[in-house]
Amino acid sequence: MPTLVVVHSDNTPPLSFKGMNFTPKGLVLDFWKAWSVQTGIGVTVVQTDWPNSLRMMREGTADVHGGLYYTESRDAFLDFSIPILKQKATLFVRADLDITDISDLRGRYVGVLEQGYSQSWLREHYPELKRKPYKNSRHMVEGARAGEVDGLLTEYATLVYQLGSTGQSRDFVPLQSLYEETLKAAVAQGRADLLELVDQGIRDMGEEQRRKIYERWIIPDDALPGWLWPAAGAGLIALIIGLAAVFSGGLRRE
Template sequence: MKQVSLLLWVIIWCVAMPFVSEASDLSESFREGVIVVHSKTMAPLSSIGYNGEPKGIVIDVWRKWSEKTGVPVEFQLVQWDETLKRVRAGGNVIHGGLFKTPLRNEFLNYSVGYLAMKTSLVVLKDSPIKNMDEIAGRSIGVLKGGASEEYIHTHHPQAKIVPFNTVLDSARALADRKVEAVFMDYPTIMYMGGSLGAVGDFVPLEFVDPRLLHAAVAKGNDKLLELVNEGFGAITKSELQYIYDHWFVPPAEDESNWVLIFVLVCAGFLIGLVILYFGLPLPQKWR
């Protein structure tokens, strides 16, 4: 009986050992940490704060990922096209979040998606452009090396593509009428418009169907991709929702209640001043 038990234990050990070894190797390979690259000027997704620290929804998602995996993360926020070069070079470098495109498919492997985003054509409110069908021959600002540039080049080749290094540069160009429209991720272009005090002049015309933001590694870097997906799998929906709610502006209808409250408070204050100024008698129940 003891011999049978011993034999059974040996069989189980032999079957399980390769998987234990593989998991140990995976953890050991990244014990020193990984590098996550993203844009330094793509708020609210990622940017560099006044104190020099990285901030944004992508940054917070990766901090949560680090918490779940125990793997340290070093953030490198640079120009967008530089992020692609660094990931493509290989090593323990991960792109923090981007869209899948045919061109990127040639040199990247993607993680599971973790954030749905819309891309929009944005014009000034007095623009004669009414939809995407009217951008032929028009100057359209896009992010250099971004999915928006590839999309316009593929679907609207007659448009005059004007690439910018940052979303802020493109927003400024639109506000200054140096381009006739921009085609960008909706949250980032409107955020930058707000930072310029021009968000009221920016009008989104058309939205491309929402696409998922994915992390990405150099093609063939399977162990790193496995680690990335393992970490994302440990993050709960409620944890992701908490991060989203912290960064994304609530819908306009949610703000209307605060406007109503503000108006009512101001009206009550003015009525009180009138009563005090003219010496009008207060109702009995208020005395």
């Protein structure tokens, strides 16, 4: 079988991003490398901005999306695999605003990923909040530094890395974990043959191997008491800085 083209984000750490010397890194890359070894099928991972990753799937220039959440709009042109992993998304807010509840953000802008799950989720559940979309999470936190938004919503580990790497660990603090969703691969709608191939490879990898890949990049919740709540003291700030250093340095080896 020809090499499969798997597409994902170029700036969504720790899932998929470019490390030192622009080397592709991340959980998604490790997952698909392991999937390739398990199945014997070659894989080329293409990194691009998030909207273009979806465009490539629509246009057929990629065979598999490396990992995303199910939505009805995506289901119109994609078929989804069995689960790969779960992730929590957390709302971070500007520390100097003394925001204690999500309702305090009414009238203020929240940064979200363009065509991302966070954008559609916030539109559905909190339509009164203003949403400002960005092509990747790096642009989100750069927009925050420029004062364009007062809140940020995406995966917790991603924001930890990006806020730390842009020197904003003390400027934004976690307010509330808003949702937990299951990351799945996806193929073009109607490609039942390819979907079965993807699913079988995930099954054959087994839960234990998937867990080990996950824990190289994401510290489990039970290892970090008080992760998601607005404690915002010195300990939390130190934790954010430390985790940013972990991700920027690459894999957290076992």
